[in-house]
Structure formats: C-alpha cells, structure tokens
Amino acid sequence: MRLDKFICKCTDLTITEVSLIIAEGKIQVNGEKITEPHHQVHASNQVVFDQKVLTPRPFRYYMIHKPADTICSNKDEHYPAVFSLTNIPDTDQLHLVGRLDADTTGLLIATDDGHWSFNIMQPAGKVPKTYQVQLHRPITKEAIEQLEKGVMLQGEKQPTAPAQIEMINEKQVLLTITEGKFHQVKRMFFAVKNKVTALHRCKIGGLSLDIPEGAWREINKKEVEQ
Structure with missing residues (x-):
C-alpha cells in the first residue's frame, strides 16, 4: 500500500495533511x-x-445492490453515484470491485482492501461472476455452444474463456464468466448475433446478492474468505 494511503488508514488525517507531514x-x-x-x-x-507506531484500522467490505441509472463513482455526474444512495461512512476511502454500467443492476462490492479486490478481478484468479441476462431474441443452441466454447470479441486478440449458460427461458439466461473485459457480457451476446436488453449481476465468487435494490450491508469474515 502507498505510504500516504497507509497513514490515512491509521489516522484521521486527510490526504492533503498526510502529504504535508x-x-x-x-x-x-x-x-x-x-x-x-x-x-x-x-x-x-x-x-x-x-514517536508512535501506526496501526491501520481493519479493512472494510460492503455489498451494495446497485439500481439502474446510477454510476459506479463517488460523485454524482449525469446519473447519481451509487455511493450517494448509501450512508456508508468515508466512502472516499473505498473503491468498487467490478464496476457496472449505468443501466446494469445488481451486486457491487466496495472495499478499501486493494490486495483482496485485485485477487477477485484479475483473470488469473478465475473468480466466477454470474449475470442474469435478458435478451432481445431467443437464444439458439448454436449460440450457447459458442459461448460455452469461447467467442472472439471485436478488438480482442484472444477468444473469451469458456462461459457457463443456464437457461431460465428462451430470452433469459444465467451467464457465468471468469473474466471482466470492457462491456464483456454485452459484447459476448453481440458476437453471437443477439442483444442484451437488461443485465443484472447476482453473484461474485461465493457471494450472492441477498439485499433489496438500493440497500447495502457489511460483508462478514466468512464471506470475505469465500
């Protein structure tokens, strides 16, 4: 961790005050x-x-159920920032793990533990993320086979890692992937000649979304380990 951020985590000093000392x-x-x-x-x-040895406060971990038409940011812009919907203290010290588009809903994780969040999001970690996907047209057997094998996305040099598909109905599926490329889910279905009309993340690793839209809660120790 950077020294200035470490001191902020150990004290009530602002980043400006820390830079000065x-x-x-x-x-x-x-x-x-x-x-x-x-x-x-x-x-x-x-x-x-x-003359005092600094000891950092414990890391913090939160689950947030992101509504549509909010952005993954600390500050309101064209859409309100998702943190503005919560009363989580000192959100300026937190970062979001696996950002979602403004129109995408579902599971967000907020933390100040950079090492933990890095391990979740790096492709080598192969942490599964599950999305409920609403589609413009019925998904075909051929499209499912392509997605489960890996598809080539526009602008990429390697195909996506194999995905898992679970049918809900002909226009709705659960998609599980282990990567996090830019707009990956929407691009994957575009690659198989379909269009995502609604997208909702319901699970990251062993953590399942279990709170109402717009709500948040702390993630417990057991869940952090999962």
Whole structure:
C-alpha cells in the first residue's frame, strides 16, 4: 500500500495533511525517514509518526445492490453515484470491485482492501461472476455452444474463456464468466448475433446478492474468505 494511503488508514488525517507531514520528513519507515508519498509499505514494515507506531484500522467490505441509472463513482455526474444512495461512512476511502454500467443492476462490492479486490478481478484468479441476462431474441443452441466454447470479441486478440449458460427461458439466461473485459457480457451476446436488453449481476465468487435494490450491508469474515 502507498505510504500516504497507509497513514490515512491509521489516522484521521486527510490526504492533503498526510502529504504535508511526509514532505516535512515526519514519517519513518523501519527507522528510515521517507519523504515520498508513493513509497510502498508492506505488512511487515513499521511506520512511525510523532514517536508512535501506526496501526491501520481493519479493512472494510460492503455489498451494495446497485439500481439502474446510477454510476459506479463517488460523485454524482449525469446519473447519481451509487455511493450517494448509501450512508456508508468515508466512502472516499473505498473503491468498487467490478464496476457496472449505468443501466446494469445488481451486486457491487466496495472495499478499501486493494490486495483482496485485485485477487477477485484479475483473470488469473478465475473468480466466477454470474449475470442474469435478458435478451432481445431467443437464444439458439448454436449460440450457447459458442459461448460455452469461447467467442472472439471485436478488438480482442484472444477468444473469451469458456462461459457457463443456464437457461431460465428462451430470452433469459444465467451467464457465468471468469473474466471482466470492457462491456464483456454485452459484447459476448453481440458476437453471437443477439442483444442484451437488461443485465443484472447476482453473484461474485461465493457471494450472492441477498439485499433489496438500493440497500447495502457489511460483508462478514466468512464471506470475505469465500
């Protein structure tokens, strides 16, 4: 973690105040004075400020049920920011894991644990994400076979990883993928000559969405491990 962010997590100082005390040489890491805010701090490092060893607050993990016509941001823009629908404290210290388009609903994860969120989203982690997909026209057997084998998306050099398809009805399916390319679900169905008319994420890894639209809750320790 960056030194400035580490200090913010250990204190009530703002990022501006933290930058100032670092520049003034008031921070020591393992006994060495550090004046670079981007300096990387690891779990084994000892960070001292004002003769006190700094200890970070516990990481925070939240589930949010994103409504349509909201954006994955801390600030309102053309659409309201999803964080503005919650009273989660200090959302400026959080980031969203796996952003959704404005018109897409469903499961969002908010956290300040960058290492954990990186492991969820990197393709090598192969963490499954499940979406309920409403389609413009009935899905064909051939399209299902293509998606389960992997399809080539426009602008990509490699086909998508094999997906899992579960039929709900002829125009609605559950799609499970382990990647997170830009607009991937919509592009996958475009590649098989169909169009997504509604998209809802219902699961990430072992975490299933279980709260009403617009609601949020903390993710417990067992769920974090899943």
